[in-house]
Amino acid sequence: MLSYDKLSRKPLLFKSFTGLSVKQFDDVFKEIESKYPKYEVKRLSYNRKDKRRERAVGAGRRFKLVPKDRVIMVLVYYRLYITYTLAGFLFDLDQSNICRDIEKIEGLIRSCLPIPQKMYNITKRLKTREEVEQYFPCFLAFTDCTEQPIPRPKNRLRRKLYYSGKKKKHTVKNLYTVNQKELIIYKTKRRQRGRKHDYNVYKTNHPNIPKDVLSLFDLGFLGVEKDFQEQTSSLPIKKEKGCELTAEQKDYNKDHSRKRIVVEHVICRIKKYRIMNDIFRNRLRKYDRISDTVAGLVNYRIMNSA
Secondary structure (H helix, E strand, O other), X not given: OOOXXXXXXXXXXXXXXXXXXXXXXXXXXXXXXXHHHHHHHHHHOOOOOOOOOOOOOOOOOOOOXXXXXXXXXXXXXXXXXXXHHHHHHHHOOOHHXXXXXXXXXXXXXXXOOOOHHHHHHHHOOOOOHHHHHHHOHHHEEEEEEEEEEOOOOOOHHHHHHHEEOXXXXXXXXXXXXXXXXXXXXXXXXXXXXXXXXXXHHHHHHOOOOOOOOEEEOOHHHOOHHHHOOOOEEEOOOOOOOOOOOOHHHHHHHHHHHHHHHHHHHHHHHHHOOHHHOOOOOOOHHHHHHHHHHHHHHHHHHHHOOO
């Protein structure tokens, strides 16, 4: 049976399975453990239908695993994106219990992580240049979209809405804004349909970046300088049809790409959690909650990497 005690004896395996070092996990679990009793009382005091509970708190089925092993199970599931059947075999649980155990503790894990919404609530209230530089080192921000494939929808209209002409498959999108230290400052609150162009996603879900910060984009956001004149933006130079770029323009584009690679590294970190890279097998209503948690794990690891 897979457990914290077994995995923690092998640090390299622990990091491969969970995405966190043993020390990073121990530190975040301290906060999860301190909030767990209050979280359980609140969860058991209400139900989804009429927001009241007839049975006393504490009645009903109990979890077979202790909270620490349940958190490990969630991280392993996110990192490896194994089936519930395999997860049940690894943790000695029934397949239905795996789904129940993960769903009941995801909210607590999410509340203990520096998810992008928490970071954005801070950054959009920055006033002085010193405060801005603290969250945007070198006064730079980097924005990009990423897509993830989903199963082919049965509904004809949904097939049309979620089909990405770029990827030639059905996808969902997220927009990310990161700083120079690869910290995710902003993420779209809701998943975006694959048919929607990256720039259209930005126009309806753009973050409010301080004016002193230079935002770097790729050519997928062509037009941002004209449409958002209140913010400072930078794009690479687009080659005109039938013309070639000069040596100076090529050097500028290389320098721009060298700076903007930060956001590509962050997307790579996110996609190392295979639940955000493989075909998303879960219900789409769970996508925002899961993507928030994974982004929070990436932020937590960056903030505690020393």
